[in-house]
Amino acid sequence: xxxxxxxxxxxxxxxxxxxxxxxxxxxxxxxxxxxxxxxxxxxxxxxxxxxxxxxxxxxxxxxxxxxxxxxxxxxxxxxxxxxxxxxxxxxxxxxxxxxxxxxxxxxxxxxxxxxxxxxxxxxxxxxxxxxx
Numbered sequence: 675x676x677x678x679x680x681x682x683x684x685x686x687x688x689x690x691x692x693x694x695x696x697x698x699x700x701x702x703x704x705x706x707x708x709x710x711x712x713x714x715x716x717x718x719x720x721x722x723x724x725x726x727x728x729x730x731x732x733x734x735x736x737x738x739x740x741x742x743x744x745x746x747x748x749x750x751x752x753x754x755x756x757x758x759x760x761x762x763x764x765x766x767x768x769x770x771x772x773x774x775x776x777x778x779x780x781x782x783x784x785x786x787x788x789x790x791x792x793x794x795x796x797x798x799x800x801x802x803x804x805x806x
Contacts, residue, residue: 679711679718680745683735684786687723693785694719696762697792698747719745738786745790748804752778752794776800 684690691702691710698719702710708723727735749755752770765783772778776797782790795801 677717679720680743681720681722682740682745682784682786682788683722683724683727683737685724685737686785687721689785690721694721697759697784697790714747716748738788740786740788743789744781745788747790747792749792749794752780752792755792756780772796776803 682690687708687710691704691712694700694712695702698712698714700712700714702712702721704710708725710721712719712721724735724737727733756770759780759782763782765787767781767783767789768779770778770780773793776795777793777800778796779791779793782792784790795804
């Protein structure tokens with residue numbers, strides 16, 4: 675089994691795609707106005723319209739209603755990324771902070787309120803864990 679993607683359901687695909695393109699520097703590939711993907715090393719971030727939900731099961735997903743999932747991106751320098759996002763991201767949950775498990779993390783919310791974590795491993799154990 676391979677983990678391939680995570681999909682965010684939103685009421686405004688264009689707005690969310692633009693946000694993630696700017697935050698990640700990755701250009702999205704659009705299938706149609708209701709679905710786009712940002713292919714990032716290791717996985718794909720898919721963004722789908724609320725109009726796609728009934729194709730799976732009516733009412734099975736609701737936009738802007740996530741309170742448990744954090745989408746995480748490994749970045750080379752989280753402090754530099756933070757500087758680049760300042761003025762663009764409007765809802766930082768924390769500034770870059772070194773976590774007990776060895777990652778320096780920046781937590782913020784996307785325009786739908788979903789939590790996003792950009793992190794850089796900084797301890798030898800964390801660096802070894804994420805060696806590319």
